[in-house]
Amino acid sequence: MTKKIAILASGGNSSAMNNAIITLVRKAKMYGIEVELIYDGYKGLLEKKFVKPDLQVLSYFNNKGNVIIGSARSTKFRDPEYKKQAAEFLKERGIDTLFVIGGDGSYQGAYLLSKFGVRVICLPGTIDNDIRSTEESIGFSTTLNTIVTSIDALRDSFDSHSGVCIVEVMGRRYPDLAIYAGIATDSELIITCENVMTSQQILEVVNRSWENKHRCCMIVVTEQIYGKDGLPTLKDIAKEIEEKTGRTTRVCVLGHTQRGGVPTAEDRYIANTLASYALDVAVNESGNYAIGIKLGKPHAEPIDNALAIDAKKPNTEILKKYFKYNCF
Numbered sequence: 001m002t003k004k005i006a007i008l009a010s011g012g013n014s015s016a017m018n019n020a021i022i023t024l025v026r027k028a029k030m031y032g033i034e035v036e037l038i039y040d041g042y043k044g045l046l047e048k049k050f051v052k053p054d055l056q057v058l059s060y061f062n063n064k065g066n067v068i069i070g071s072a073r074s075t076k077f078r079d080p081e082y083k084k085q086a087a088e089f090l091k092e093r094g095i096d097t098l099f100v101i102g103g104d105g106s107y108q109g110a111y112l113l114s115k116f117g118v119r120v121i122c123l124p125g126t127i128d129n130d131i132r133s134t135e136e137s138i139g140f141s142t143t144l145n146t147i148v149t150s151i152d153a154l155r156d157s158f159d160s161h162s163g164v165c166i167v168e169v170m171g172r173r174y175p176d177l178a179i180y181a182g183i184a185t186d187s188e189l190i191i192t193c194e195n196v197m198t199s200q201q202i203l204e205v206v207n208r209s210w211e212n213k214h215r216c217c218m219i220v221v222t223e224q225i226y227g228k229d230g231l232p233t234l235k236d237i238a239k240e241i242e243e244k245t246g247r248t249t250r251v252c253v254l255g256h257t258q259r260g261g262v263p264t265a266e267d268r269y270i271a272n273t274l275a276s277y278a279l280d281v282a283v284n285e286s287g288n289y290a291i292g293i294k295l296g297k298p299h300a301e302p303i304d305n306a307l308a309i310d311a312k313k314p315n316t317e318i319l320k321k322y323f324k325y326n327c328f
Helices: 017-031 041-046 055-059 080-092 104-114 140-161 176-184 199-211 234-245 255-259 265-284 303-308 316-325
Strands: 004-010 034-038 097-102 119-124 164-169 189-191 217-222 249-253 289-294 297-302
Touching: 004 017, 004 041, 004 104, 017 034, 017 055, 017 097, 017 265, 034 041, 041 080, 041 104, 080 104, 097 104, 097 265, 104 119, 104 303, 119 265, 119 303, 140 164, 140 176, 140 217, 140 249, 140 255, 140 265, 164 176, 164 234, 176 189, 176 217, 176 316, 189 199, 189 316, 199 217, 199 234, 234 249, 265 289, 265 297, 289 303, 297 303
Parallel strands: 004 034, 004 097, 097 119, 119 289, 164 217, 164 249, 189 217
Antiparallel strands: 289 297
8 A cells, every 4th residue: 555655846847846746645635545756867866965844835836837846867876786776765864656757768877766666656747748658648739839829929020020029949759749739830841750851851841831921931940950960050051041042040059948837737737637647647556657647538558568668750741731821
């Protein structure tokens, strides 16, 4: 029976992690379960940063995009010896279940930690929406809305000056943010790891948008594509476009603004729902689980099964259909 739990957030922060933490603490209190928070992720676990939660203080962070207990990566935690040490720390404090909120790397760390006798339950907290065992992750909605708001503001400016704007967004190898934001803002071009384009191909789209009387050309690009593997940097591409078209062309890197901000209602709902369900699983089931959304409902998957699922495929078909029917 679950008597004492600990909660940590790991990896990159995402909005609404606080909502998941608050719900876990509240529901644990309802069940009569003792709770400890671990500050700064797995790094904080190795440093024994255990803190008793103050629910009244936590409640003030319901609408905040930061992670009140912090989030961090730890190179030490990759070493099996340190995982064993972390497991011993948890057992010494009488913690029988560790809740981990994070992305794929955090899930991997939790799974390996479970090999040392610690029960783990993971919740999907990542802006990339790339967790294979859930249809949507905590933080994706808020980041997407932040990107859309930024692109809308940029279009106001570049429409006014008939310019070209290349907007770099987060997403790495999983480009849902670029695809959804680009479609939502009616961007003239969306470039992801699935459809990398040369500077000449990009220039052709810019010229076509101009021929079709577009006041500006908005190009959304997933980060970490250009400037390596023989490809020019985005600044180089912007310079070439400006030289060949005479149109003002700029690169706007949204960066870490995408990770903050007031969590959307959707993110809060997802975080609260999944956290509540996760606590029920902790109380009523045995074993290690990854909690997610399946067919629109909370779902628990044994963590080894969750990690064995094929990597989530980018929604490239949506992108193909959009440009098939979208006329520049």
